[in-house]
Amino acid sequence: MAQKQLTLAQCAAMVGGECLGDPDLVIEGVGDVQLAGSRDISFVTRADMLPAAEISSASALIVPRDTPPLQKACIFVDNPVLAITKLHQYFLQKEFQASGVHATAVMGNDCQLPKQVRVGANCVLGDRVKLGARVCLHPGVVVGDDVSIGEDCEIFPRVTIYSKTTLGSRVIVHAGSVIGSDGYGYVTDEKGHHLKRPHVGSVVIEDDVEIGANVCVDRATFGETRIRRGAKIDNLVQIAHNVEVGEDNLIVALVGIAGSCKLGRHVVLGGNAGIAGHLTLGDNVMVGAKAGVHNNVASGSIVAGYPAVERGKWARIQAISNRLPDIYQDVKMLKKEVARLLTLVETERKNQE
Amino acid sequence: MAQKQLTLAQCAAMVGGECLGDPDLVIEGVGDVQLAGSRDISFVTRADMLPAAEISSASALIVPRDTPPLQKACIFVDNPVLAITKLHQYFLQKEFQASGVHATAVMGNDCQLPKQVRVGANCVLGDRVKLGARVCLHPGVVVGDDVSIGEDCEIFPRVTIYSKTTLGSRVIVHAGSVIGSDGYGYVTDEKGHHLKRPHVGSVVIEDDVEIGANVCVDRATFGETRIRRGAKIDNLVQIAHNVEVGEDNLIVALVGIAGSCKLGRHVVLGGNAGIAGHLTLGDNVMVGAKAGVHNNVASGSIVAGYPAVERGKWARIQAISNRLPDIYQDVKMLKKEVARLLTLVETERKNQE
């Protein structure tokens, strides 16, 4: 495959930036400042990265709009990371290499597969599985009955997708993740034994969702668990039965979302945050790392701590907590002084009587 | 397979409830209020669900004992969720479909398999593996040497069971879980390097245990790690070497239990709780979500926070923590006032001398 090339001017046009330097300069790839080669374009996000960037091997740089002119060819943009990401995606994009179904894959009955597909070694598909065009199942993926996977999905090795799960288009699922296992639902009987509640619902993953490695998404008790369009989920996250993750949510590693929570759009959950069951988080809610949310959160709120409170309040409480040893001493001292004062005043009064 | 049917009277008998309406009404399944069809029975757990339940498509409802009479046929019970679960299990129960060992499965030597068994595609079994009647190994399960799996177990795709592990009857393990990996045990040598302690113990999972997806249960250093009868473990839980999980325990997602802990009966660990090593938790202990337990916990205790304390105390401390900014201001103000008072009183005394 021939090396892709863009001129500096083409790069600038692609990212909506202004170009300084030879517009015909040929760019063949992207690298960060440390690793860029002489035909790469690199990028700078902060002024203190400029000296290293100037002496790097990169032939051109993407820099913030307000950067003073540099020796190297430059493209000035509002958001350097966004610009470099667009260029990088362009350079890395490859035509889909259909290889069909590997000889060792095991296929169920009545599956619907397009010609443009890759089903890797040792994949196991159940009955009535539908794969969209350009789906890639890496080796060892197990797909249950009645699963539908949309176009351009990439499912990494050893993902398990339980029966009746639906994936939209351009979904990425990293290795080891489990989609559609039974929710954690029991009811305690007369003897104190926990009886398993059947989980007959499903999981729906919408378009453009990315799911990290070793993530768990449980199927619904009834109805569905749903991850909406564009949500991005990091590794080792637990999403319980009947949860709705909102559009464009960002959910960082080791988060747990308990059953039946509903998250609005553009919610961000920091690493290892936890959301108790049956809660609603509004649009644009941000939850701090390790926070534990026990109440509904209104749209636009930023919360932190456990139990989570408004982040500014949490920061004030933490700051004062750090002074607790001093406060404690102050209170002890005050108690003594007030006692002494009381004695003084009482003595005074008696003397005057 | 013919659709299972029960009359309303049969349903009532099965769940020990009182029936109101046509006792011969035919029920063919279970649904929640939103999704129940016209031949389903549904259920209500709280009075505020009644209006939606009355206009649902369900032909009958399971309701709490004290519910006023409804338009729809009803069964009155003490515990609607328990009742609906029993009916749901009845309707979903299917005869075991033995399919034998899939052609792509790889079997070790001297394995003992009953006729009534399902060993899925690409399973790999070691030597001397014993499977009980009606065991189902889904595709891609890997089972080590000398593993014994009791009757009616269901092991979902890509579970790994290390050698010498024992599972009782009716155990369910969800996809991606790992049973019997080496415990995290090292000893630091003279150079500061961590030497691996051999883990020659095993894991025993008793009857009726359910283990979620991507759970880890480590084998013992010596002796055994044991999960006792009826314990239910959610996704992404870590159970370290030599731990004993008690009967009917409930362990929610992302919990970590460090080495050699012993849990009594009916212990409940909330999501992302952590238990430090070598601790004993008595019967009926409840540990709050995200709590960190650093001391033994007496039977019947409810603890929360980190380090965990009695839950009522924790709640009081949290409530007061939220007022810390006010308390801090009060203390500052008090210091000023007391200083002023002191000056006043001293001045007074001097004046009088």
Added chain:
Amino acid sequence: MAQKQLTLAQCAAMVGGECLGDPDLVIEGVGDVQLAGSRDISFVTRADMLPAAEISSASALIVPRDTPPLQKACIFVDNPVLAITKLHQYFLQKEFQASGVHATAVMGNDCQLPKQVRVGANCVLGDRVKLGARVCLHPGVVVGDDVSIGEDCEIFPRVTIYSKTTLGSRVIVHAGSVIGSDGYGYVTDEKGHHLKRPHVGSVVIEDDVEIGANVCVDRATFGETRIRRGAKIDNLVQIAHNVEVGEDNLIVALVGIAGSCKLGRHVVLGGNAGIAGHLTLGDNVMVGAKAGVHNNVASGSIVAGYPAVERGKWARIQAISNRLPDIYQDVKMLKKEVARLLTLVETERKNQE
């Protein structure tokens, strides 16, 4: 294979201990006090274990240097756990059993495999994979293109190693772990959609690293994620893109390390601790269980809590937090008394005017 044997004198020499009792006593294995057989040597770490050890079946004991003479044959050492570990490793060590590549394994092109190798059933290797001597890939391991695995590595079932990953020698990876998945890196575009940043870096795991089960190690955005020599990582740990884990680090279960963190040597992270992105932890840093680190930590520091502070300070703050209800009452009482005092003093002054 003949049973390995050592005399008591040989055992003592191997662990640098002093031997009391018949130096020709034959030892054939290691057991803990509860489980040791009559040909085993056992060990005691604390004085209160001695009575049980004396009546155990073990034929000899490893005991701390200052232990008074016992009835049983003894070896006196500085560190009994280190000594028993060395003996145990000796007794368990077996010659590597090469079995070659299993018939069901799927091999890519241009792989380099030594004669002394085990590639288990259903393993899938990409192109140009290099395996060192005595590498054991258990069943179901998936290895991407251009991966290099050093000598004497043991990779347990269903591990996924993405392309371009490098493992040193004597690396152990437990079942279900994922090495080299894409980092969690997005940039938000003009519409509020999160664009995936390409992850073109790699993962390097150095010699003598052990990685637990269901761990995730992400590949770098550019450059590399690196786990240095001798680090030991427990189950369900998340290591993000571009992280450097230091030599001989101990990272306990359910820890999350965010992107681009650099850890020094001999760092210890307690269970479920979290490290925010782009931080540096110096040598010998210890982070308490469940701590959340938001700032760089200087070498030798011990921190705890969230946000993490110096551990002694954290302990004092926790101790005083537990008295917050009392402090709150004290402040309320002080406010009343000071108000009363003020009234008294003011009245006094008025009376005197």
